[in-house]
Amino acid sequence: MPEMQDDFTPRQRAVLDKALGLLVEGGERALTTAGLARAANCSKESLYKWFGDRDGLLAAMIAHQASKVRARIDGSEKLDHGRFRTHLVDFANDLLQVLGGDVSLALNRLAIGQASREGSRLGALLIERGRHGIDKRAGALLEAGRQRGLIAYGDRDAAYHTFYGLIVRDLHVRMLLGEAGVRRPENYAALAEEAVEQFFVLFGVRKEETTGRDRV
Amino acid sequence: MPEMQDDFTPRQRAVLDKALGLLVEGGERALTTAGLARAANCSKESLYKWFGDRDGLLAAMIAHQASKVRARIDGSEKLDHGRFRTHLVDFANDLLQVLGGDVSLALNRLAIGQASREGSRLGALLIERGRHGIDKRAGALLEAGRQRGLIAYGDRDAAYHTFYGLIVRDLHVRMLLGEAGVRRPENYAALAEEAVEQFFVLFGVRKEETTGRDRV
DNA sequence: ACAGAACCGTACCGTACGGTACGATACGAG
């Protein structure tokens, strides 16, 4: 198992971008070795030399895409309620934006389609490379809010998953299924606002009262 | 050209069950016409005669499976807070049970994998045949609770989607991706309880006077 | 009993894909 690092050459990166383009365009069926070689002006032999086999190519595509979407980390500035709320709304917006993006949807469809195959690591790879960054960012954000006394929770993961559910609801699966009229980026802002509002109802700390529960 | 009716003969139903079995077992790649014919002891010619082509077979599988999972409708009995809460918890449990089932996951993976193809109606079919029943049941339940004054909301769909998000969170996609350790039916009860609890925090009506106690 | 329909099992066809091999071309090192 060669660890998929991101030490691809510029040429290889260009080929991987072409591969992502083909995948977005026509799904897994459109991503053939011959088709990619033709679209990227490279030889099939090079593809197999660089990525081993087709599965290696798919894994490389995931790694490459994940390397492009680096999760920006917010410096720990002073948090008041307003700033914290803004950060939560920004996170929610970014999450919806990412999950609803063409490449994300295409890669998730690919990994889900392969999930039934026995030796497929694509799903784990996608979670590991894509979701972990998001989870880290959200976890740090929630922890900062809790330490400032703006929210309270017993289990951070549980609180995060609830937040995630409030934001995404069933949108992700419906977008993956290709349901018409579900992808509406113009509504993301309102969805994010409402999710944060509800999250504060569930986990927010009232200014007047002091909940002695779970305070460290 | 059997349109999505459920007037399949018993023989055809048996074949469709075998097809679902193959799909669950080995994913889309394992569901070949030759393989199905061999597994179901029928001829490929019959398959094409009954279902038209492979896409027709897939559509028939979805229709067949949906016809098996009829959404039971609760008679409108007298609702007090306790009964209403129980119904919500039951719904949440059933939802997790259904989404986490082998056949549901396999069919969703299939539809998602085909979602990129142009003329694919599988995703819409799956939503139409599978989700609509669930949505109806939940909608009626929420409406009954609202009319009894147990919950309050402005938009029923929004309240339902929030409830859905609280229940499912990101479990569905992670199960679809085949992440190890996510499918844990033994945890569904606790998840359902917590989701209902949070739902009542968001949409519940403070009951100062408990009038529902005098009637059984 | 008999005809016709439905069905089974198998063989067959065309195609498309993953993967390999090979000659041709560009380019840097000595």
Next chain:
DNA sequence: CTCGTATCGTACCGTACGGTACGGTTCTGT
């Protein structure tokens, strides 16, 4: 200039699948 390396374009191979055709068999209606 020459050698070695990396790459390209193309041709090739084996396989597997979707779909069709056909002879033989079972079932059904009269």
